[in-house]
Amino acid sequence: MLDIRNIVKQYANHRALDDVSTQVAKGSIFGLLGPNGAGKTSLIRIINQITAPDSGEIYFDGERLNPGHISRIGYLPEERGLYKKMQIGEQMLYLAQLKGLSQQEASVRIRHWFEKMEMQSWWNKKVEDLSKGMQQKVQFVATVVHQPDLIILDEPFSGFDPVNANIIKEEIQALNRNGATIIFSTHRMESVEELCDSIILINKSKKVLDGKVKDIRTAYRTNTYRLEHLPYDGVVADREGLFTITQREDTGGNTTLTIRIAEGKTINDVLAYLIPIVQIHELAEVIPSIHDIFVQQVTAQASTH
Structure with missing residues (x-):
């Protein structure tokens, strides 16, 4: 859907x-990650043609990005842009027509979304009369009502309680199942793990990493495992040089160890050593989360400057 090539913005x-x-695959949910000031918003504005890059180019669905693509994009900015004194129904009709819908078609689609999101009674209300979370719902509908091919969501869960955040999450997934490509910028790493197929991490204006979430997590594996077993004082340390114990917890009659396996050794080697001396209840590999990788990479880059 998007092929982003060597973008520079000064x-x-x-x-x-x-x-x-980076590349955003058609039909994917793509996470745009980075700390504040990393350059995420600048990239979003370039995709939306609010600003232009100083160099580099973007291709949209195989064509060089041009003003004709704007109607195929839906953008939910982090800083919301609703007219506070305007009635909500009237405002939705206006915004939908800006995206190319006729008044009749816009009315049908808006009423469909209002019913879906339990907003039927809001038509004649003013934005300033709504809570922040309710305003978020209105802005979300304005973003998707014209059925865009590419949807860009900048912190879409900001201001939502858990129930409404879940409603929006389900709608994002439904839009994606129906063919929409979604760029998802957020600081909520648990949402990235749950929703995103691929990510890019930008820090201090540069790309730090990108790729499929599963592949990135696999690449950052550290051969670390959590092992739960019945207590046995003999596993205070490894006598065979197979692993290092990085954490130990004794709770509820069981002991849980976090171990890092030595280079050249395998989990089978560790099990062969442990099985004769402990009763193992649970064994699971500890694979770094996207949050862990995010913190590690940003911290590492900070320490080099």
């Missing part, structure tokens, strides 16, 4: 994006 003395390239 603001006076600040380089917001420095040779950033």
Whole structure:
């Protein structure tokens, strides 16, 4: 859907994006990650053609990005942009027509979404009369009502209670199942793990890593396992040089060890050593989460500057 090639964006003395390239596969949910000030919003604005890159190019569905693509994009900005004094129904009709819908078609689609999101009674209300979470629902409907091919969501769960956050999450997944490609920018790493197929991590204007979530997590494996067993004082340390115990917990009559296997050794080697001396209840590999990888990479880059 998107082929982003060597994007550079400079603001006076600040380089917001420095040779950033990535690909967003059609029909995927793509996570755009990075700490505050990393360059995420600058990239989003370039995709939306709010600003232009100083160099580099973007291809949208095989064509060089151009103004004709704007109607195929839905954008939910982090800073919401609703008219506070305007009635909600009237505002939705206006925004939908800006995206190319006729008034009749816009009315049908908006009423469908209002019913779906339990907003039927909001038509004649003003935005300023709604809570932050209710305003978020309105903005979300405005983003998707024209059935865009590409949906860009910048912190879509901000301001939502857990129930409404779950409703929005389910709608995002439904839109994706129906063919929409979604770029999802958030600081909520648990949402990234749950929703995203692929990610890019940007820090200090540069791409740090990108790829499929599963592949990235696998690449950062550290041969670490959590092992739960009946207590046995003999496993205070490894006598065979097979592993290092990095954490020990004694709870409820059981002992849980976090172990890192030595280079050149396998979990089978560890089990062959442990099985004769302990009763193992549970064994699971500890694979770093996207949150762990995010913190590790950002921290590592900070320490080099």
